[in-house]
Amino acid sequence: MKIGPLIKYYRTMQxxxxxxxxAGICSSAHLSKIENNTREGNAETNRLLLxxxxxxxxxVENGERNIxxxxxxxxxxxxxxxxxxxxxxxxxLENYKDLIAFTDYMYLYELYKFRYYLTVKELKSAEEQLKxxxxxxxxxxxxxxxxxxxxxxxxxxxxxxxxxxxxxLMEIIQVNSSLGIFEGEAFYYVAVVKxxxxxxxxxxxxxxxxxxxxxxxxxxxxxxNTLFSLSMNYSQVKIYxxxxxTYGHLLRNAEIFNCSSLLPQVYHNIGDLHYxxxxxxxxxxxFKKSLTKIPRDTExxxxxxxxxxxxxxxxxxxxxxxxxxxxxxxxxxxxxSVHFDMYANFYLLLLDHTKKKAMAYLEEKxxxxxxxxxxxxxxxxxxxxxxxxxxxxEGKFDKAVQFQIx
Numbered sequence: 001m002k003i004g005p006l007i008k009y010y011r012t013m014q015x016x017x018x019x020x021x022x023a024g025i026c027s028s029a030h031l032s033k034i035e036n037n038t039r040e041g042n043a044e045t046n047r048l049l050l051x052x053x054x055x056x057x058x059x060v061e062n063g064e065r066n067i068x069x070x071x072x073x074x075x076x077x078x079x080x081x082x083x084x085x086x087x088x089x090x091x092x093l094e095n096y097k098d099l100i101a102f103t104d105y106m107y108l109y110e111l112y113k114f115r116y117y118l119t120v121k122e123l124k125s126a127e128e129q130l131k132x133x134x135x136x137x138x139x140x141x142x143x144x145x146x147x148x149x150x151x152x153x154x155x156x157x158x159x160x161x162x163x164x165x166x167x168x169l170m171e172i173i174q175v176n177s178s179l180g181i182f183e184g185e186a187f188y189y190v191a192v193v194k195x196x197x198x199x200x201x202x203x204x205x206x207x208x209x210x211x212x213x214x215x216x217x218x219x220x221x222x223x224x225n226t227l228f229s230l231s232m233n234y235s236q237v238k239i240y241x242x243x244x245x246t247y248g249h250l251l252r253n254a255e256i257f258n259c260s261s262l263l264p265q266v267y268h269n270i271g272d273l274h275y276x277x278x279x280x281x282x283x284x285x286x287f288k289k290s291l292t293k294i295p296r297d298t299e300x301x302x303x304x305x306x307x308x309x310x311x312x313x314x315x316x317x318x319x320x321x322x323x324x325x326x327x328x329x330x331x332x333x334x335x336x337s338v339h340f341d342m343y344a345n346f347y348l349l350l351l352d353h354t355k356k357k358a359m360a361y362l363e364e365k366x367x368x369x370x371x372x373x374x375x376x377x378x379x380x381x382x383x384x385x386x387x388x389x390x391x392x393x394e395g396k397f398d399k400a401v402q403f404q405i406x
Contacts (some may be wrong), residue, residue, distance in 0.1 A: 008035035081221035160375040162196040184213025200236035264293035288310040
């Protein structure tokens, strides 16, 4: 506890002069040094000064213990994805914010506040908090600097800046910086980023490391999220049997634990896997099941409608495919999702039997757009290869090679 600044804080709050506070206890010069933390007062001097300010030091010390306990609870709730308890711990910490400024927990508290904003998806507040933290970084310990870099990588992931997030995370892991209880979670985020960057083999390595950590903690929520990531990456490297097996474990556990937010994603991704395996009828059934559980007017809903429309196109169910792409366009416009609007435009051109117009649209509008952002890497590869196949059919092999992505 920084007693000097605490004394100054309460003295100014009570509009008391230094002379009035220190009269009969110590000199004004001595009090000034205590308040500015250039000299420590002895225990008796501090006791008398606090007594005159009507501050009970035992209450202050108890408050510091409560702060430490709440910070520990905060991290525990964060690790186990207990969002209601996390919000409660955050509110309780806010009640101590004046006192926290005089403890050794000041910067840790501000770092956790940054992480809280990220968890509840208040990204504007998170970015403002990041700016403040970066302005204070010269006062941080090495561990606090490491936490700031780590939390910043999570913000970058939420903004779709996967390459920069990957660079930060790999630097943290490779220099063996201490993330303490965040280590397993860090491996999980590395796996997520590697997945987005289509580095699936590395994603699997880090996902399995994360899984080991979460199993040791009996952290079931995190285990489910990690299984979800691993399943996707097993699919990407064409280990289909392992992917289906992992999705099976994931689906059973998600249903047992009633993970309503996870179930539609699991159904969707099992459908996606069957689509890759060309089991289109099975894929269609899972996409339909997923749609019944995904909230409308969300990107996930649009993705599922897109995949359902694609699947029905493969099954030559032209009418239902067209209806789904019309729905996709309508909903994409409503929530201003430019990429899904463009995907719908392309397929509607195909379904109107204007293949050459559709491919021209791909080349001139859609592919230039998807090349601009890492978020669209998978879609860019899909559409680029479709265009390549079209040029092969046309006998334009130079153009086909230009657009082929292996």
